Amino acid sequence: MERKKMTAAEVESRIASTGNWRFDNDVLFKRFEFANFAESLAFVNQVGEIAEAADHHPDITFGWGYAELRTTTHDRGGVTDVDFALVEKIDAID
Amino acid sequence: MERKKMTAAEVESRIASTGNWRFDNDVLFKRFEFANFAESLAFVNQVGEIAEAADHHPDITFGWGYAELRTTTHDRGGVTDVDFALVEKIDAID
Numbered sequence: 381m382e383r384k385k386m387t388a389a390e391v392e393s394r395i396a397s398t399g400n401w402r403f404d405n406d407v408l409f410k411r412f413e414f415a416n417f418a419e420s421l422a423f424v425n426q427v428g429e430i431a432e433a434a435d436h437h438p439d440i441t442f443g444w445g446y447a448e449l450r451t452t453t454h455d456r457g458g459v460t461d462v463d464f465a466l467v468e469k470i471d472a473i474d
Numbered sequence: 475m476e477r478k479k480m481t482a483a484e485v486e487s488r489i490a491s492t493g494n495w496r497f498d499n500d501v502l503f504k505r506f507e508f509a510n511f512a513e514s515l516a517f518v519n520q521v522g523e524i525a526e527a528a529d530h531h532p533d534i535t536f537g538w539g540y541a542e543l544r545t546t547t548h549d550r551g552g553v554t555d556v557d558f559a560l561v562e563k564i565d566a567i568d
């Protein structure tokens with residue numbers, strides 16, 4: 381992958397094909413809702429497996445009935461194709 | 475358990491015996507640091523197991539090398555003995 385910081389226009393163009401991710405403050409963000417804590421935790425573990433395989437790790441906030449994911453490429457100071465590759469794999473979970 | 479909102483003085487008194495938890499804005503908070511993402515995720519799963527057993531669920535933010543926990547008793551609008559019971563079980567993890 382290129383791993384080059386994308387411009388806002390490039391991000392806005394590519395984000396349209398994701399499952400409702402948002403672009404905010406150099407980060408791709410999405411909130412997911414679940415029926416309870418166990419389902420949130422199960423989802424977080426699926427994301428963790430994907431992140432480890434990609435060696436690219438989002439920041440995850442979760443609790444009873446929800447999970448929020450944020451991904452950016454820290455050493456590039458913004459969003460790169462590596463973030464979009466991660467997002468696409470997460471979108472493909474069930 | 476009593477499950478009664480504790481006063482700030484009661485919280486400050488009891489928090490002294492925890493492993494460096496902080497009291498802020500009606501929440502008990504602690505940040506943990508780890509060597510990598512896998513260790514953070516393993517810790518989060520241990521916390522998840524404790525939370526499910528207690529039927530009391532913190533909000534958890536984690537990523538590469540860290541996890542932050544926040545616990546409050548939402549239906550009491552603040553910290554109760556249920557939060558301290560959770561904190562004590564989390565402090566007892568390895």
